[in-house]
Amino acid sequence: MPQDESARTMRIDIHPDFFGESLARKKQDAAFLGQSHDSTSVVARARSWRMSADYERLLQSIYDGVLITDLKGRILDFNDRAVDFFLCPEAELYGRHVIGLISGADESLMDAIRRNLENHRHTLIEAHCVRRDKTMFPAEIAVNRIDLDGEGQLCFFIRDITVRKKEQAALEAAIAKLEEHDRSRTMFVSNVSHELRTPLTSMIYAVSNLLKGVCGPVPERVRRYLEILDGDSRRLLNTVNDILDLRKIESNTLTLAKTRVPLGRLVKRSVDSLFVQAERKMLKLSVSDCGGNWFVDCDPLKMERVVLNVVGNAIKFTPEGGVVDVVIDEHPYRPGHVRIICVDNGIGIPAEALPRVTERYFTVGEQPSGCGLGLAISKEIVEMHGGAISIASPPPGCEKGTAVTITLPTAAPPTVLLVDDDRSVLSLLQEQVRSRGYGVITAETGMEALEKISAFRPDLVVLDLVLPGMDGTEVVLKMRSEKELARIPVIVVTGAGVSRAKAEILAGFSIPALAKPWQEDDLIDKIENAFLG
Template sequence: MAAPKVPRVIVKKKGAERLNESADAAPYQELLQSLYDGVLITDATGRIMDVNERAMDFLLYTKDELSRLNIINIIAGANEVLLEALRRNIEQHRYTLIEASCIRKDHTTFPAEIATNRLVLTPEGHLCFFVRNITKRKKAEEALKQTVTRLKEMDLSKSRFVANVSHELRTPLTIINTFVALVNDGVAGTVSDQQKECLETVLRNCERLAGLIDDVLDLGRIESGREEFRRGRVNFTDLLKQCHHDFIPQCLLHHQQFNLEMPETLPDALCDRDKIAQVLTNLVGNANKFTPEEGVITLRAVQENEVIRIDIEDTGPGIRPEDQSRIFEAFIQLARTEDNTGSKGTGLGLAISKHIIDIHEGIIQVESIPEKGSRFFFTLPIHTEEKNLDAFITDRMRFMEARDRQLAMLVLQVAAPSAPGGTPASKEAAERLRTLAMEALDCTAEQTFLFEASQALIVLLDGTEQTRDGVAARLQLTLGKQRQAIMDGIRMAYLEPTRARTPREWLTQALALLKPLPIGPVETTPLRVLIVDDDASILNLMVRVLHECGAGLDLKSTTSGYDACIHFGEWNPDLVVLDLHLPDIDGKRVFDSMTKRLPHRTTKFLVVSGYRGDIDEIMQLGCDDSLCKPFDFDEFVMKVKRLLNLDSQPLGAAAKVANPT
């Protein structure tokens, strides 16, 4: 006979009694009630066995009411899966902290931080939930978040305002500079020496204002992330020699000695060449400005472990110690002279330099002793392929995020013919794949990186617009058109946009996801070629040769210029072979008529004529290629195939077209 079912509330009450009887009740309750957090003790199934006063205050329940509930009823969104995960973590001695909402008796909620642990007061053990009300903290975090957002918006508005004003100043400044220069050159009449002096003062200040505008715009772009950085391998020895060469005339003009000190060979640096050249120009230019006549400026470079250190040292008046900590702030013009006068610069050069070096993950600092000179120095990482890859991805991420775009990563790898899907193929095959991928995806070389360690081609795309299927289809179409296979197997991985991964983690995951990309012969519409020539025999010969060249072309021919224009409009050929001397209309007019119909022209034009002057004239109008009669048919077929992006296959026997009489 089955045992009678015991009501749940009685079982729970007995469990609670056992819990309190299992230890000295007074110390246990005293400890429980003294805790700052709300405490709920449950059995293994989550049924609440005991609570403290703090928990009842939080949840607005009485102790008896809570004894009828499960912890799942208290934590919003909790279920058996969560409870099982908590039990498993406790069994494995792993600390668990949950941030969730707790549900009060009146169905309102409050944000809470909930820590879980095991409580062993009885043989079966219990779960202990420590609940902390974090409403005040959440309100403070939200207020802080809103404040930060407002400050960012204000800073962005300031930057936009300054940038807009700077742009607006360019036009009137250019007009002022141009007309003052014209007057100064005597275009508007004779200028006296006194007038010339005044005009040259205006021109100098126009130049200074133009420099200020450029610096403001540079700083705004760098601060906002909208300035594109392209770090890569740079021959730093050449860069330093170029800087030294550029400043020699200016130093000689000021009777200064300018020294370049560096070892015979320096390792290549990982940097954006143009940006670091800008830093060198700022620092050496400042040294030139503040160093007196007969002074010495030294540009020095040495390798220190994994970085290159560059020093720019001068024998100028130096910088006061209290000013050195502020010297890299924007719009700061600090005194460097005994009479406490500052420079007449924009106060932005050093701020821009610091931003540039920070992005290069280097350091820039100043050391100075008043009356003895200053030394500015900065560091740059030495180039390695791994660092270059990280920089390639990081630079593109920063640039895209500043434009509220997301980056997607495409990874392609060519398998060696002997081991498809396994060992990577040669660098030559990977380079060939790079060219084809750029063609297929309409991207630039700056968006690609060939990681030699694994012969993997990395292409960074705008993931906001691209999809994996679309990218794969475009690659398959371009690669499938190749008449000679460049490889036996291509593997591909495409990672959707993400901002969560580091560059190296992103690539590691992509390499792990490489899968074969089927590249078989694709079903494509035959390429269309329209041939127009006034000589029927030559026309027929060109048609026959192209039929026999093995390219599978769809051909149409005519001797009439008017008919050619009609065929062009109805048929939309990929290539037009056009004789410039036609019986009914001049070939140049035919070319003009056809190209005007194509604002975004994709049709190629190969013009044919017996007169070189006509060919030179039409080539200047944008024609793609030409042939002068008489010509070899091998050359004719080669040009047709090249214009259609097909492999050239010489016919062997060279026929010639006669020069027209």
């Protein structure tokens, strides 16, 4: 019997005894239908109360059926509404026990009511009431204590809730039907999205290889078409992924595969894939990181899609010859946070639409472009990373355009273990890696490298293959054989004359190689790509 303490109401649900299975139920039915008893004194008490015109008017004016009983539950008086409810002559109601009118009730109900009233609480019962012809109707019964003659009585207010129950059942059926339709829709969208994603991924892979010249030199005109195909395929794949992520967000099953990544590289890599789209509209697209080295703890694939959505929208809604600038800088008012700001001089967003642009399925304009998911899902993903998205249109100090600001908390720089037995090479590596904001530890032998990997758990290892004692290949094999070390990415530095066997080992583990002498940009590219995946 759950209690609502704030309303001081005890609620009781009684399961109806539809089949009259209990012996007590059968005895109560027999009594209700005609067992003789002396009700003369009961009728006399009721008539004495009804001598008051106010009492009679009040009793008959109440919308609910009213039963007044003594403290044991014997019926003393009632209104006409109660007579109509139970289809019972007045003479048969006087002196009857109230539990004979409630299907499934027994004396424990009266005990509960009396205990509850002693604690000055109301009692609300939901049950099925029994008419004289043994039919039933669902009822809500409120019980209070009154005192009409100094002896104390119970007042049962009975409300027929047949219509409410029918409407509730119809509503529940409608909800169940809608839920079934929603499950079917979700399953259909999910299946279609998966069916689209597989060929799109293959198409992007094939086009990417063609652009790399895997099948030979690509004529400039063909390259142009391939670049368009590559860009459009990636945008379509991005939309498919948005739909799949929306389903996960709605079911609270979206997860993040977080790792610390260089934010500048992540943003630039994302924007680079949009340059062809910008060139088709003759837009000036630029990216600047203001010389900072910021790292964030994020899911790189999902954060790249956020950047693609935001910058892609800017390109879409900026007229030919316009400008789209992407700037990464330190947040001026929130220490420990970095901003990605995308500013365009496009058509902007109407003031009345601005508060809704991050809502799911919301689109702007009479002939909207897109499905209205990109910004909504981007907002969800950014907030899952502890960040925020804000939109201004026009940007401060501008007459038109839009500025979208993504704010993210920064993370501590990843640590890189540099391994080389040549101290001059090691010094050069340290200088180049530290200049990009990474933490650095060093080792000069394979054995020392393994000791420091176990002790410090670096985020990346840059490893010379030729080392005294244990060489770089052995270090790689030992790392990959230990579960806790196997996931640490490795970049090997190679000179001339690497044996075929070692080369095959490295290729088997998909370990990127950097040839001596290297260019600093090549080293940083490999490091940043290792973190971005």
